[in-house]
Amino acid sequence: MSHVAIMDLEIKDLDALKLACERLGLIWQEGKTSYVWYSRHVGDYPLPKGYTKADLGKCTHAITVPGARYEIGVDIRNDQITLLWDFYSAGGLQQVLGNNGGLLQQAYAIEVAKLKAMREGYNCVESVNAEGEIELEIQMQ
Amino acid sequence: MKKIIVKVTKEGKVTVKTEGFSGSSCMEGSKFIEEALGSTSSMEHTNEYYQESEMTEDTCLKQ
Numbered sequence: 606m607s608h609v610a611i612m613d614l615e616i617k618d619l620d621a622l623k624l625a626c627e628r629l630g631l632i633w634q635e636g637k638t639s640y641v642w643y644s645r646h647v648g649d650y651p652l653p654k655g656y657t658k659a660d661l662g663k664c665t666h667a668i669t670v671p672g673a674r675y676e677i678g679v680d681i682r683n684d685q686i687t688l689l690w691d692f693y694s695a696g697g698l699q700q701v702l703g704n705n706g707g708l709l710q711q712a713y714a715i716e717v718a719k720l721k722a723m724r725e726g727y728n729c730v731e732s733v734n735a736e737g738e739i740e741l742e743i744q745m746q
Numbered sequence: 747m748k749k750i751i752v753k754v755t756k757e758g759k760v761t762v763k764t765e766g767f768s769g770s771s772c773m774e775g776s777k778f779i780e781e782a783l784g785s786t787s788s789m790e791h792t793n794e795y796y797q798e799s800e801m802t803e804d805t806c807l808k809q
Contacts, residue, residue, distance in 0.1 A: 607772035608791050612760040615784035703756060710758025714783060718752045721782045737756040745748040745775065 614714055616686045621717035622679065626668055628712045629702075631677075637667035640678035642691035653687050664689055673697030677706070715739050750776045752783075760784075 616622060626633045639662055646658045664678030675696030678689035690706060692699045702708045719729050722743040730742045748766040760783055764772035780786055 607764045607767045607769070608776075608789055610762045610776070610780055610786045610789045612762060612780060612783045613785045613787045614758060614760050617784070618782065705758065707755070707757040711754045711756055714752065714754040714758065714760045717782050718779055721778055722750075725778065739754050741752040741754075743750040743752070743779065745750065 612714075614710055616688060616713060618717050618720065619679075619681075619686065621720050622686070622713055624716040624720070625709060625712035628716065629708060630671060631709070632669040632671070634667040634669055634676075636665075638664060640664050640667040640676035640689065642675050642678075642689075642696065643693050650692065653689065655682070656687070656689075661689060661691075670698060670701050672701045677709075711739060715741055718743070748775060750779055752779065 623633050625631075642662060644662060646652070646661055652658070652661075660680075662678070663680070665681040666679040668677040668679060670676065673696060675691050675693070675698050677698070680687045680689055688706070688709075690698055692705075694700070698706065715731065718741050719731070722729050722741075728744040730744065732740050732742075734740070749764070751763045751765065753761045753763070762776055762780055762783070764776050767775050
């Protein structure tokens, strides 16, 4: 081992995001320009950078989460992907996907790493430990 | 074998480790994965990283 890096995850690859949804059993709604949420921002969480209250509820695509009333908006502006979601408990997203959508972030990170590795022609071996942590080993030779 | 190991917790915390690279070549080797994942918030070089770098330097000096 030569170095260890801790990453700040950024959602940048739509194909990997779709694969992450598939992995978790979420339903990708191509071209759906609104998502279900509380419909009123009450200031309980910060808005994404560059977004105003008026932008909420609008998106480029949406993700339906089985078991949750609310949906996730996938908004694309200037090639940047922003996930819009309302974690108010009645909406059920937090119960299904964990705090801050941790399970979706986990699935996305694994799928994007796997996609990039496979495009480079490397083998990937995936495993999950008892704590639910997923490990992807990319074999380069 | 050169390996990149990506670990992701249920909370979405992502760690990238490299194994089997010599010296600082690990930085270049894992760059494509790290760029795909986002930005690096912190990085730690292991003892092995420095040992291997020193060995490489020493070998070069002797040649």
